[in-house]
Amino acid sequence: xTTRSSPLLSAARYLALALYLGFALFPLYWLLKIALTPDQxxxxxxxxxxxxxxxxxxxxxxxxxxxxLSYFRNSLVVSLGTAAVTTLIAAGAGYAFSRFRxxxxxxxxxxxxxxxxxxxxxxxxxxxxxVAALGMLNSLTSLIIVYTAFNIPFATFLMQxxxxxxxxxxEEAAMMDGCTRFQALRKVVFPLTLPGLGATxxxxxxxxxxxxxxxxxxxxxxxxxxxxxxxxxxxxxxxxDWGQMMAAGVLALIPSCIFFIFxxxxxxxxxxxxxxKG
Amino acid sequence: MARMELRNVRKSxxxxxxLRDIDLDIDDGEFIVLVGPSGCGKSTLxxxxxxxEPISGGDFLIDGERMNDVRPRDRDIAMVFQSYALYPHxxxxxxMGFSMEIRxxxxxxxxxxxxxxxxxxxxxxxxxxxxxxxxxxxxxRVAMGRAIIRDPRAFLFDEPLSNLDAALRVEMRLEIAxxxxxxxxxxxxxxxxxxxxxxxxxxxxxxxGGDIQQVGSPLDLYERPANRFVxxxxxxxxxxxxxxxxxxxxxxxxxxxxxxxxxxxxAGNAVELGIRPEHIDVVGAGAGDLxxxxxxxxxxxxxxxxxxxxxxxxxxxxxVHGNIAARAGDRLGLKIQARNAHVFAADGTALxxxxxxx
Ligand SMILES: Nc1ncnc2c1ncn2[C@@H]1O[C@H](COP(=O)(O)OP(=O)(O)OP(=O)(O)O)[C@@H](O)[C@H]1O
Ligand SMILES: [Mg+2]
Numbered sequence: 173x174t175t176r177s178s179p180l181l182s183a184a185r186y187l188a189l190a191l192y193l194g195f196a197l198f199p200l201y202w203l204l205k206i207a208l209t210p211d212q213x214x215x216x217x218x219x220x221x222x223x224x225x226x227x228x229x230x231x232x233x234x235x236x237x238x239x240x241l242s243y244f245r246n247s248l249v250v251s252l253g254t255a256a257v258t259t260l261i262a263a264g265a266g267y268a269f270s271r272f273r274x275x276x277x278x279x280x281x282x283x284x285x286x287x288x289x290x291x292x293x294x295x296x297x298x299x300x301x302x303v304a305a306l307g308m309l310n311s312l313t314s315l316i317i318v319y320t321a322f323n324i325p326f327a328t329f330l331m332q333x334x335x336x337x338x339x340x341x342x343e344e345a346a347m348m349d350g351c352t353r354f355q356a357l358r359k360v361v362f363p364l365t366l367p368g369l370g371a372t373x374x375x376x377x378x379x380x381x382x383x384x385x386x387x388x389x390x391x392x393x394x395x396x397x398x399x400x401x402x403x404x405x406x407x408x409x410x411x412x413d414w415g416q417m418m419a420a421g422v423l424a425l426i427p428s429c430i431f432f433i434f435x436x437x438x439x440x441x442x443x444x445x446x447x448x449k450g
Numbered sequence: 451m452a453r454m455e456l457r458n459v460r461k462s463x464x465x466x467x468x469l470r471d472i473d474l475d476i477d478d479g480e481f482i483v484l485v486g487p488s489g490c491g492k493s494t495l496x497x498x499x500x501x502x503e504p505i506s507g508g509d510f511l512i513d514g515e516r517m518n519d520v521r522p523r524d525r526d527i528a529m530v531f532q533s534y535a536l537y538p539h540x541x542x543x544x545x546m547g548f549s550m551e552i553r554x555x556x557x558x559x560x561x562x563x564x565x566x567x568x569x570x571x572x573x574x575x576x577x578x579x580x581x582x583x584x585x586x587x588x589x590x591r592v593a594m595g596r597a598i599i600r601d602p603r604a605f606l607f608d609e610p611l612s613n614l615d616a617a618l619r620v621e622m623r624l625e626i627a628x629x630x631x632x633x634x635x636x637x638x639x640x641x642x643x644x645x646x647x648x649x650x651x652x653x654x655x656x657x658x659g660g661d662i663q664q665v666g667s668p669l670d671l672y673e674r675p676a677n678r679f680v681x682x683x684x685x686x687x688x689x690x691x692x693x694x695x696x697x698x699x700x701x702x703x704x705x706x707x708x709x710x711x712x713x714x715x716x717a718g719n720a721v722e723l724g725i726r727p728e729h730i731d732v733v734g735a736g737a738g739d740l741x742x743x744x745x746x747x748x749x750x751x752x753x754x755x756x757x758x759x760x761x762x763x764x765x766x767x768x769x770v771h772g773n774i775a776a777r778a779g780d781r782l783g784l785k786i787q788a789r790n791a792h793v794f795a796a797d798g799t800a801l802x803x804x805x806x807x808x
Pocket of ligand 1: 492495
């Protein structure tokens with residue numbers, strides 16, 4: 173790409189970016205706006221861009237007068253657990269797919285793809301039966317297991333592509349330098365896979381954090397309810413309390429944001445540049 | 451210090467046989483260069499010696515000890531990769547000292563050895579840089595530094611200079627020659643470059659079609675190639691090979707010319723004559739063995755290349771030392787230096803000379 177381009181072109185580029193950002197961020201703005209608008213103004217002010225009055229009352233109610241914190245904690249446990257377990261397994265499997273030739277490799281890859289083909293709705297009933305038979309309904313563990321199972325194929329392919337991007341020469345050089353295969357993995361491959369691990373963790377975390385369908389089916393008790401299910405309680409309990417629902421939504425964004433801020437430095441590409449020729 | 455022996459070493463990937471029956475003895479301190487066309491298995495052989503590739507059959511011994519199942523880390527061999535394979539997340543100093551770090555050498559000894567190697571390679575001022583902040587040539591030096599710091603019993607090089615520009619290549623080639631002189635360690639070196647092969651090697655191993663075609667000193671291969679493949683592969687520009695019929699005391703060429711080859715005992719089953727461009731003299735039209743028209747003449751200063759079309763025989767290249775006045779379109783006579791001519795049988799093997807021309 174040339175560094176110098178006509179001002180008209182770059183103006184157009186910024187305009188396009190601005191439009192896209194506006195489109196992507198507007199719902200978030202609306203979420204925040206309604207969360208901050210006092211209840212009685214939500215309907216009367218309708219689609220005004222800025223509320224005439226703002227209040228933190230909705231947030232206060234959500235945090236102190238609903239089981240929101242418990243939903244939040246449950247979701248955190250489930251999402252972190254799923255992200256950690258999935259990434260661990262996916263990293264191992266992705267490494268094997270990337271580096272080794274073994275019998276049945278094609279079959280396993282094929283099966284993993286097949287699992288991604290069915291609409292989730294089709295398998296909800298069998299999953300429910302299995303979890304019920306194991307006596308694990310209403311437990312966070314069951315959610316972690318189910319989410320892990322569903323996320324492993326994609327996460328594995330993701331990790332495999334990251335391992336594929338690390339030249340094999342590097343590991344071999346490490347082994348020539350005196351490493352065992354495991355040491356080469358730990359000292360050379362692992363540090364270079366951090367962006368991949370970060371991306372996979374982030375992807376799985378967000379997927380688990382916002383999952384509703386299985387959580388709805390497998391969890392009934394208020395104690396183990398995760399956040400997306402808990403959000404629905406605002407509908408029945410308070411006859412759709414928009415303000416509180418939106419306030420809860422805003423709070424739910426926080427962990428995702430923190431998580432991505434935390435891992436974003438690992439997402440920066442180009443860690444492997446300079447490894448090979450030039 | 452290492453003596454290496456390869457005994458009937460084979461390599462196959464599934465049903466594809468890449469190398470078969472490789473027999474080779476490498477002396478302690480010898481500089482061996484592996485050459486051959488692309489895909490002939492040079493890298494594969496090197497990687498089997500390194501321990502990075504399992505050996506499908508036969509035995510590989512270092513100092514009399516069977517190495518087939520010994521892990522790379524326990525073979526005490528260093529390797530310089532074509533891609534350099536520097537660790538991108540470590541600075542130059544740590545890259546070079548990594549093998550000592552793994553073996554648990556004390557930090558001050560490591561620092562001393564790194565500084566020493568860096569000085570030899572002119573990397574002193576770059577020790578704190580990451581590989582991505584280095585030029586291609588500097589990366590190459592770091593890769594070399596990483597190998598020499600360990601004082602291994604053998605070095606392996608897989609086309610280490612092929613990513614460098616011409617000037618840097620010459621410089622690094624001399625560097626490697628000096629390194630071998632200084633350390634006297636066994637080295638095995640894969641290259642595509644004739645000049646590297648001829649200048650660096652104690653012995654050259656020519657591989658083709660999964661077999662060793664010939665092993666010998668550079669001069670040996672140049673003067674006494676075992677077969678047509680080696681004859682054409684070694685030497686630049688390439689040897690001219692033309693059809694010929696064996697006759698008493700020499701050969702007859704397709705244009706009817708008779709070349710007397712007194713140094714060959716019997717050329718009876720010859721089907722081809724090989725002659726290097728530098729072993730043909732240009733004489734006046736009618737005065738040589740062959741009549742030709744110059745198609746293109748290149749004046750290189752030190753030499754003159756003449757691409758000639760020989761009557762009744764086809765194209766031939768001639769290289770004459772110094773400058774000659776020939777121009778494209780000129781009629782020339784070509785005189786073949788019979789004692790430097792090679793003759794090949796139908797299966798491609800060279801007919802041996804009866805007596806060695808000293
Ligand atoms: N993992 C593999 N599976 C199957 N065949 C392979 C594999 N690795 C190499 N080969 C084959 O083995 C042969 C030798 O490969 P090798 O890399 O040793 O060639 P080379 O002589 O080093 O070539 P080049 O000069 O191009 O580097 C090639 O024909 C290649 O296709
Ligand atoms: Mg190769």
